[in-house]
Amino acid sequence: xxxxxxxxxxxxxxxxxxxxxxxxxxxxxxxxxxxxxxxxxxxxxxxxxxxxxxxxxxxxxxxxxxxxxxxxxxxxxxxxxxxxxxxxxxxxxxxxxxxxxxxxxxxxxxxxxxxxxxxxxxxxxxxxxxxxxxxxxxxxxxxxxxxxxxxxxxxxxxxxxxxxxxxxxxxxxxxxxxxxxxxxxxxxxxxxxxxxxxxxxxxxxxxxxxxxxxxxxxxxxxxxxxxxxxxxxxxxxxxxxxxxxxxxxxxxxxxxxxxxxxxxxxxxxxxxxxxxxxxxxxxxxxxxxxxxxxxxxxxxxxxxxxxxxxxxxxxxxxxxxxxxxxxxxxxxxxxx
Numbered sequence: 001x002x003x004x005x006x007x008x009x010x011x012x013x014x015x016x017x018x019x020x021x022x023x024x025x026x027x028x029x030x031x032x033x034x035x036x037x038x039x040x041x042x043x044x045x046x047x048x049x050x051x052x053x054x055x056x057x058x059x060x061x062x063x064x065x066x067x068x069x070x071x072x073x074x075x076x077x078x079x080x081x082x083x084x085x086x087x088x089x090x091x092x093x094x095x096x097x098x099x100x101x102x103x104x105x106x107x108x109x110x111x112x113x114x115x116x117x118x119x120x121x122x123x124x125x126x127x128x129x130x131x132x133x134x135x136x137x138x139x140x141x142x143x144x145x146x147x148x149x150x151x152x153x154x155x156x157x158x159x160x161x162x163x164x165x166x167x168x169x170x171x172x173x174x175x176x177x178x179x180x181x182x183x184x185x186x187x188x189x190x191x192x193x194x195x196x197x198x199x200x201x202x203x204x205x206x207x208x209x210x211x212x213x214x215x216x217x218x219x220x221x222x223x224x225x226x227x228x229x230x231x232x233x234x235x236x237x238x239x240x241x242x243x244x245x246x247x248x249x250x251x252x253x254x255x256x257x258x259x260x261x262x263x264x265x266x267x268x269x270x271x272x273x274x275x276x277x278x279x280x281x282x283x284x285x286x287x288x289x290x291x292x293x294x295x296x297x298x299x300x301x302x303x304x305x306x307x308x309x310x311x312x313x314x315x316x317x318x319x320x321x322x323x324x325x326x327x328x329x330x331x332x333x334x335x336x
Contacts, residue, residue, distance in 0.1 A: 001026065001027050001028070002027075002028045002030075002073065002077075003020065003027060003028070003075065003077050003231075004070065004073055004077070005030070005032070006060050006078070006082040007032075007060075007080070007081035008031030008044070008055075008081065009040055009041050009055075010038060010082075010083075011043075011181065011185055011186040011187060012123070013033075015220045015223075016081070016228075017029050018044070018046070019224040021050055023228070028053075029054070030069065031053070031056065032069055033056075034057065034058060034060070035057055038187040040187070040321055042321075060105075060107055060108055061100055061103045066108065070112070070117070071111075071115055076118045077120070078108060078112050078117050078120045078121070079123060080105060080121065080123055083097075084097040084154075085125075085151065086190075087127075087149050087152070088274060090154070091149060091150060094150035094154075097151050097154040101151075102158055105157075105162065109165045113169050119236070120162070120173045121173075121175075121176060121227065122162040122173060122176070123178075123227065126139055126177050126178065126241065128147050128155050128159060129143045129144075129145060129147075129177075130145075130148055130152075131146075131281070132280040132281065133279070133280070134279075136280075137282075138282035138284040139177075139281070141238075141241055141287060149275075149276045152278075159177075159239075162175050172237075173237065174230055174237070174239075175240070176226070176227060176239070176240050176242055177239065177240070177241050177242065177283070178218055178223050178241075178242040178243065178283075179218045179242070179244055179282075180218065180281070182218070182220065182303065183220035183221060184220075184311075188318050188322055193311060195253065196311045196312075197322070199261050199263045200261065200312065200315070202267070204267055204268075204269035205254050205269060206271045207269065208272075208273045209270070209277065210251075210270075211251030211268075212251060213249065213250050213277060213278070214247050214250075214279070214281070215280075215281050216281055217300060218243060218246070218296065219296065219300075219303040221297075221298060222296040222297060222298050226240075226292075234292065241285045241287065241288065242285055242294075243283030243284070256304060261312075
């Protein structure tokens, strides 16, 4: 199988690339990434010498950069991980998220159609469903899309474009929507790595509002195993929720980090809530369990301990990542 992965230098994309290269000797991967601020080529350093892996720098919203890759690739599948994914940044400026998450998706769908790519997987998020009340059942794939911030709205728009290409052009597209991912090598602006890195430096951990906003957590390795299953066995035209069934409040996550590191809970600093902050996410992953036989395997407490320890052991990685001491010109990490 020959796969084009877009956004493969990001947290989930890089984990997926390592997963398929390590588990399938017959797979070949081309990684197309624009190397924006959250991309980290160092996450794929162990793949650089693998003849089945190739990196191409390119922006999915620029057709002229993507078309030569797709046209000459002979791809069996495209998996679109490329996204501007930070809610706060999208509130400050919605233009980048719309450009990448909507226009970029349209470019990829058009090229997949024109060059007869056998399968297209749109990697999305449970945030497109909006917010749940405290007693409401989890989101199913039939739940209406009700995004509440520019980021989730842009992802919903990409999902709807994908649906339209299935219905209009019979393009074999599958959409996946996962809950919050955690694990090693996540860019330290997201909640968990931000908490860990701040705690390690004895800096305040900013907690929005009352801290009782609830999220469902899924280890990135389990997510990537699910995506592999969807890629090979999923039904075109379907949506698959991917969830870990581990609901925790943001305050609980911060407390877990501080307790694990032996840091005082007084480091938690309540700050003003952000606009349009969704109160609760929870997903029903029954379809992927029933149809594709996927189950999460990483226990939450164990996965959290291992993730926290990874950041403790790899301080040089996240310090370089946050300080920008990387040369992204050719997709390789600067050796320091």
